[in-house]
Amino acid sequence: xxxxxxxxxxxxxxxxxxxxxxxxxxxxxxxxxxxxxxxxxxxxxxxxxxxxxxxxxxxxxxxxxxxxxxxxxxxxxxxxxxxxxxxxxxxxxxxxxxxxxxxxxxxxxxxxxxxxxxxxxxxxxxxxxxxxxxxxxxxxxxxxxxxxxxxxxxxxxxxxxxxxxxxxxxxxxxxxxxxxxxxxxxxxxxxxxxxxxxxxxxxxxxxxxxxxxxxxxxxxxxxxxxxxxxxxxxxxxxxxxxxxxxxxxxxxxxxxxxxxxxxxxxxxxxxxxxxxxxxxxxxxxxxxxxxxxxxxxxxxxxxxxxxxxxxxxxxxxxxxxxxxxxxxxxxxxxxxxxxxxxxxxxxxxxxxxxxxxxxxxxxxxxxxxxxxxxxxxxxxxxxxxxxxxxxxxxxxxxxxxxxxxxxxxxxxxxxxxxxxxxxxxxxxxxxxxxxxxxxxxxxxxxxxxxxxxxxxxxxxxxxxxxxxxxxxxxxxxxxxxxxxxxxxxxxxxxxxxxxxxxxxxxxxxxxxxxxxxxxxxxxxxxxxxxxxxxxxxxxxxxxxxxxxxxxxxxxxxxxxxxxxxxxxxxxxxxxxxxxxxxxxxxxxxxxxxxxxxxxxxxxxxxxxxxxxxxxxxxxxxxxxxxxxxxxxxxx
Amino acid sequence: xxxxxxxxxxxxxxxxxxxxxxxxxxxxxxxxxxxxxxxxxxxxxxxxxxxxxxxxxxxxxxxxxxxxxxxxxxxxxxxxxxxxxxxxxxxxxxxxxxxxxxxxxxxxxxxxxxxxxxxxxxxxxxxxxxxxxxxxxxxxxxxxxxxxxxxxxxxxxxx
Ligand code: SF4
Ligand code: SF4
Numbered sequence: 001x002x003x004x005x006x007x008x009x010x011x012x013x014x015x016x017x018x019x020x021x022x023x024x025x026x027x028x029x030x031x032x033x034x035x036x037x038x039x040x041x042x043x044x045x046x047x048x049x050x051x052x053x054x055x056x057x058x059x060x061x062x063x064x065x066x067x068x069x070x071x072x073x074x075x076x077x078x079x080x081x082x083x084x085x086x087x088x089x090x091x092x093x094x095x096x097x098x099x100x101x102x103x104x105x106x107x108x109x110x111x112x113x114x115x116x117x118x119x120x121x122x123x124x125x126x127x128x129x130x131x132x133x134x135x136x137x138x139x140x141x142x143x144x145x146x147x148x149x150x151x152x153x154x155x156x157x158x159x160x161x162x163x164x165x166x167x168x169x170x171x172x173x174x175x176x177x178x179x180x181x182x183x184x185x186x187x188x189x190x191x192x193x194x195x196x197x198x199x200x201x202x203x204x205x206x207x208x209x210x211x212x213x214x215x216x217x218x219x220x221x222x223x224x225x226x227x228x229x230x231x232x233x234x235x236x237x238x239x240x241x242x243x244x245x246x247x248x249x250x251x252x253x254x255x256x257x258x259x260x261x262x263x264x265x266x267x268x269x270x271x272x273x274x275x276x277x278x279x280x281x282x283x284x285x286x287x288x289x290x291x292x293x294x295x296x297x298x299x300x301x302x303x304x305x306x307x308x309x310x311x312x313x314x315x316x317x318x319x320x321x322x323x324x325x326x327x328x329x330x331x332x333x334x335x336x337x338x339x340x341x342x343x344x345x346x347x348x349x350x351x352x353x354x355x356x357x358x359x360x361x362x363x364x365x366x367x368x369x370x371x372x373x374x375x376x377x378x379x380x381x382x383x384x385x386x387x388x389x390x391x392x393x394x395x396x397x398x399x400x401x402x403x404x405x406x407x408x409x410x411x412x413x414x415x416x417x418x419x420x421x422x423x424x425x426x427x428x429x430x431x432x433x434x435x436x437x438x439x440x441x442x443x444x445x446x447x448x449x450x451x452x453x454x455x456x457x458x459x460x461x462x463x464x465x466x467x468x469x470x471x472x473x474x475x476x477x478x479x480x481x482x483x484x485x486x487x488x489x490x491x492x493x494x495x496x497x498x499x500x501x502x503x504x505x506x507x508x509x510x511x512x513x514x515x516x517x518x519x520x521x522x523x524x525x526x527x528x529x530x531x532x533x534x535x536x537x538x539x540x541x542x543x544x545x546x547x548x549x550x551x552x553x554x555x556x557x558x559x560x561x562x563x564x565x566x567x568x569x570x571x572x573x574x575x576x577x578x579x580x581x582x583x584x585x586x587x588x589x590x591x592x593x594x595x596x597x598x599x600x601x602x603x604x605x606x607x608x609x610x611x612x613x614x615x616x617x618x619x620x621x622x623x624x625x626x627x628x629x630x631x632x633x634x635x
Numbered sequence: 636x637x638x639x640x641x642x643x644x645x646x647x648x649x650x651x652x653x654x655x656x657x658x659x660x661x662x663x664x665x666x667x668x669x670x671x672x673x674x675x676x677x678x679x680x681x682x683x684x685x686x687x688x689x690x691x692x693x694x695x696x697x698x699x700x701x702x703x704x705x706x707x708x709x710x711x712x713x714x715x716x717x718x719x720x721x722x723x724x725x726x727x728x729x730x731x732x733x734x735x736x737x738x739x740x741x742x743x744x745x746x747x748x749x750x751x752x753x754x755x756x757x758x759x760x761x762x763x764x765x766x767x768x769x770x771x772x773x774x775x776x777x778x779x780x781x782x783x784x785x786x787x788x789x790x791x792x793x794x
Contacts, residue, residue, distance in 0.1 A: 071664070072654075072664055073651065073654050073655065073658070073664070100650075107665060107666070107667070160674070160675055160676060184677065209667075210665065210667040210738040211665065212663040212664055212665040212668075213664040213665065214664075215658075215664055218662060221658065222655075222658065222659060225655075226755070229651075229755065229757070233757060242758075286678070286679045287644070287647075287679055288647055289647055289648060289679070289681075290647035290648055290649035290757075291649070292649065292650055293649060293650065293651055293654065294647070294649050295649065295651070295757040297647045297649070297757075297758070299647075301678070301679040303678075312678045312679070313677075313678070
């Protein structure tokens with residue numbers, strides 16, 4: 001039995017080249033120092049891959065992992081993490097998803113799966129109660145996610161009790177922003193993790209289990225969970241989430257001028273209401289859906305009953321509505337819902353998908369791309385038919401879709417003619433649905449995130465709608481009111497640093513950012529109580545905070561080895577130099593340098609280079625990374 | 636007969652009821668040891684399924700050791716694990732698929748209406764229902780739908 005509760009205690013190590021898999025014990029020290037999930041990935045991949053690893057070569061390592069709270073009764077304990085070197089950003093790659101797959105992996109007796117090599121033929125992994133086997137996926141290759149799901153269910157039997165994780169055609173065709181999907185509509189979307197899975201010819205991982213997740217403090221457990229559940233349900237945010245999910249952010253972001261519109265030309269979209277939370281709830285919502293142990297049920301099950309955009313399935317999040325909708329100036333909600341559904345079927349990140357089209361539409365507006373380049377496709381702003389057409393063209397790399405399948409950064413380099421100027425990406429990954437000019441903390445958080453443009457790495461949202469109470473609790477009242485003002489860069493370095501540290505802890509224990517970051521219901525204290533009751537680790541809050549900081553620094557060092565420095569922690573020129581034209585942020589740009597100085601200082605990183613200092617690394621127990629500091633500078 | 640009912644329109648498929656049930660009753664965080672099971676089918680169907688506490692329980696009838704008995708006072712059907720030999724005849728006999736063998740002990744387990752899950756369902760999808768009660772509700776709904784027609788014909792004082 002593993003020393004700590006919450007863990008299955010075993011890792012499945014799969015070598016696809018040789019067609020073999022072995023079960024290995026989970027390293028106790030690793031659990032104590034990195035917990036699991038994102039932290040586990042940060043250490044394993046740091047040790048196993050590096051600058052010479054080609055993201056789509058067999059030498060890349062794909063890790064799929066849960067955290068110690070995944071599959072438990074902690075509110076929203078439904079998460080798993082997928083990580084590898086990213087074929088989109090060429091640096092740290094990581095994506096997360098909720099669903100029922102992660103918990104089932106644990107019930108099947110594994111905390112994580114490490115996938116190496118490349119299979120000569122398409123395969124899938126079947127995991128059941130401590131055993132794993134590689135099976136041919138030849139008949140599944142070329143099938144979309146829905147079809148794969150149905151075919152796999154036939155094969156493993158017992159209806160819906162098995163849980164599936166898979167790629168669609170986008171992953172098979174090595175679209176650089178392919179997603180790893182699970183439970184039909186859940187996506188580990190960003191940084192092309194589905195592309196890595198496709199390059200390994202791994203089509204799916206199906207799991208079923210009937211094992212217990214051990215709990216260290218059984219006596220206190222029910223009472224503690226009852227208390228946390230009550231706290232979650234009492235949060236006024238929960239009902240709103242259940243009613244509207246994240247789509248209601250469309251209206252809210254539009255109000256604060258933060259809804260990226262026409263490739264960030266503005267942050268106010270004239271058709272926001274037509275693509276927002278209200279209309280989706282009124283016309284297209286079938287019912288709210290929950291992932292494992294989820295009390296907030298922000299998942300939408302939606303339907304367009306008839307017409308060319310008819311479908312039934314999971315609904316989009318705010319990010320999709322903004323990337324596929326407002327960024328492309330599309331106000332036709334049915335087309336967005338349908339494109340989202342197709343992206344899920346083909347297994348593609350809707351953020352990079354929509355953003356890449358928005359970039360192409362701007363190039364089209366400016367004459368950089370013409371019908372000759374697009375193969376006759378009219379890329380005028382708002383042309384939803386062309387957008388929907390492009391989902392398939394990109395997933396299958398047909399015609400003009402082949403260029404866009406590379407993502408906006410690479411596509412722009414191929415196109416030339418100044419197209420690069422309109423790429424709204426950081427470290428080669430497209431921004432999601434945030435405009436840092438309207439919320440400065442988001443500007444900074446996107447610039448510093450380890451996986452390229454990423455609103456979730458820090459997910460600083462406390463200044464979004466003024467969570468004063470949480471700000472007081474998390475940062476102290478002394479930083480108010482500035483820290484809570486979204487247009488004020490002051491104290492945003494502190495906010496982003498603290499949010500990053502906590503967010504990686506959240507992703508390492510296997511719980512959701514909803515309920516921890518927003519609404520800010522649970523912070524270190526509650527997570528720690530649950531973690532200790534579950535695992536028996538007897539961690540202190542200081543240790544838990546240190547784990548967060550350790551993971552962020554290790555991710556940074558992974559990127560440092562790939563040449564990432566301060567110069568890369570930047571934003572697209574538009575956000576730094578073009579003042580926002582409309583709404584509350586009118587006249588604002590992102591004061592990035594000011595915030596970065598603040599951030600590096602708090603991080604204990606070098607102001608000029610953005611490199612972690614020797615002292616910082618050693619103090620976090622990251623001495624083994626010191627050899628990778630360029631010139632081994634002493635400070 | 637009272638039994639644990641789940642409203643499929645409210646149920647979101649979170650499986651919190653399963654987890655609590657398994658932990659409270661079996662001291663194990665393991666949905667396969669729960670006494671109710673949440674079924675999810677696409678499109679959009681979620682429902683927790685538990686024993687109906689049948690008046691004339693087929694599971695009891697087929698049990699070769701008479702391990703399953705309905706208590707006429709409480710109207711709850713119970714399994715005597717000491718008598719149960721784990722043959723699974725009841726599992727096959729139950730028309731609702733609401734009884735199964737414990738994965739380790741290999742004894743039949745089923746809902747015995749302890750009600751621990753009910754207050755813990757975040758959407759209020761679970762409650763104790765009786766067939767009589769649900770029929771009464773339905774009759775009431777029917778009558779309610781006639782109300783406007785009735786009101787047109789009846790003189791109501793103060794209207
Ligand atoms: S707790 Fe309630 S909502 Fe969740 S699965 Fe059970 S019955 Fe459904
Ligand atoms: S287990 Fe099935 S057959 Fe037996 S009483 Fe319950 S519902 Fe009826």
